[in-house]
Amino acid sequence: MMICRNIIRKSPRSLQHIRSYKVLAIESSCDDSCVALLDKYHPDKPPLVIDQFKKTLDSADVGGIVPTAAINFHHTNVASLAKDLCAKHNISSTNPPDLICVTRGPGMVGSLSSSIQFAKGLSVAWDVPLVGVHHMLGHLLTAQLPKTEQPDIGPPEYPFLSLLCSGGHTMVILSKSLTDHEIILDVSGIAVGDSLDKCARELGMHGNMLGKELEKFVDAIPQEEIDEFERMDMSTRKANDYNFKLTIPFSGAFSKDDMYFQFAQFLSSVQQYKAYYKGKVDEGEQYDPKTKRMLAYMIQERIFDHMINRINMAFKIHGTGPRADGKLVGVKHFICSGGVASNKRLRKKLETELKLDHLDVPSMTFHFPDLSLCTDNAIMIGNAGINLFEQLKLKSSLEIMPIIRWPMDKILDVDGWIEMSDDEYNNVRKF
Structure with a gap:
């Protein structure tokens, strides 16, 4: 140019x-x-x-x-x-x-x-x-830079919220100015990108950006299988035909002591299942194809469910209500940036599953930087x-x-x- x-x-x-x-x-x-x-x-x-x-x-x-x-x-x-x-x-x-x-x-x-x-x-x-x-x-x-997929959306206005998921970081930040930032949610242990990469590697995927490989693999799963996976009860191994247990950390917990992201549990679940599953398929294979699709879909989906759950709880604690402190009330702009922010499934879940009623705003403007600017x-x-x-x-x-x-x-x-x-x-x- x-x-x-x-x-x-x-x-x-x-x-x-x-x-x-x-x-x-x-x-x-x-x-x-x-x-x-x-x-x-x-x-x-x-x-x-x-x-x-x-x-x-x-x-x-x-x-x-x-x-x-x-x-x-x-x-x-x-x-x-x-x-x-x-x-x-x-x-x-x-x-x-x-x-x-x-x-x-x-x-x-x-x-x-x-x-x-x-x-x-x-x-x-x-x-x-x-x-x-x-x-x-x-x-x-x-998000200040022009956005190809959101050409009519200008830069965010302070105060705004950001979900930053890059490298060893996964955090939600309240920004009141260029240098006035408050960490609303931080991560304990490995970050979301590390968790996705490590889980993908445990599933036998190969590449330089394993989180992206996992996303491509999940995107190719037929919808009828996704519907089947979503109906599964994974609260215990005996609750489903795959004998796979996967729960969301702190689901429903309403306490400031639990207000952080925790992704290590997802990797542990995959590793434990890998040890359990060993020897059940032909030598040289890791999982049968449908089991691999189930694991890939459920891991990515539940990791993002955990993120949505914690952000919604942060909205509840810092929004409206008798137990809330109100610091997020009226915030109208939300940015998702960093390597994992390029995942389109995460973007969709943010737009459709965040509970804005706690912030006392009719709508939220979501800012998604161009994919090339996420990494x-x-x-x-x-x-x-x-x-x-x-x-x-x-x-x-x-x-x-x-x-x-x-x-x-x-x-x-x-x-x-x-x-x-x-x-x-x-x-x-x-x-």
Whole structure:
């Protein structure tokens, strides 16, 4: 896409010359090496995405991400991706970007370091400001960007709720401003993405994104079988012909002590059933085809049922009613973002099964970022960095280090933030 940097707009008094500014963004918090170039062409509109280059570490044969392999992968690819992107779009020392944004955390320390140190070097060489971005803030703010499947839905309005399910995170966040976030629901143990991946692996599936493979497998199951599976009683093994037990954690529990996601139980259920089932089919096979379809469908469906159940309980505790505190009353926008947010079944269940009566709102606007922006990407890092730069006039010092664990409610409570001078700020943002 070709982007015009010089735009003429008409004001009530005269024609004004506008200079857009370009942002180079880099992401390498886990197993994706990404660089992107964005153009902030208008003060009141989201940035345009000029381009993104991305490579993903292939971990299919090793059963998960090996940290040392991820570090080597980023060291091999981040700089070369940036070089190719810059060459394609005429970015150089004589025509540098105006701002550099890089993921500072949370994430794997070695992976983060690869792009942070590289970004520092570019910041010094090109003499442009650097912004170290919170990875989950990047996911949270993707709903500001245009949405292909929701072209008529604009950005969310504060306060809004976000279900963030990316990497080791599964949480529901109440956001009142760019940096004012309250964790309403968090996860205990493994995250939903880990649970889906591990369950899919136990079912014999193979691939680099096992949660996506599980979704494709479930989507191909005939509806008549799904109807049969849904009628099954799985409260005990003896209650169904498959001898499979699967219950939803904390189902119906109404206590703040139980207000967290718990996904380890689903993996345990599959592992226990695998041990029980061993030896009941021909050697070399794991399950008969229909049993495998049943397991795949019920695991994905009940994991999402658990998420819906906990969110509805959070609505009840923080909505209306004599025992509620009312902090969510009136919230009208809900974002679902992160890798698992690309699952269309989860999206449908959120739209149809959340109980909005507890929030005292007639309807909720759901924001689902484009599928390409659900997985880790540099575009979201650039967008979040632009927000921090424009709204708070913040940049990062060259002494910043990676942050492995960085709570969403403490985005500004870390070292390395520097408020920019008016001259430096205006030198970038020349609207």
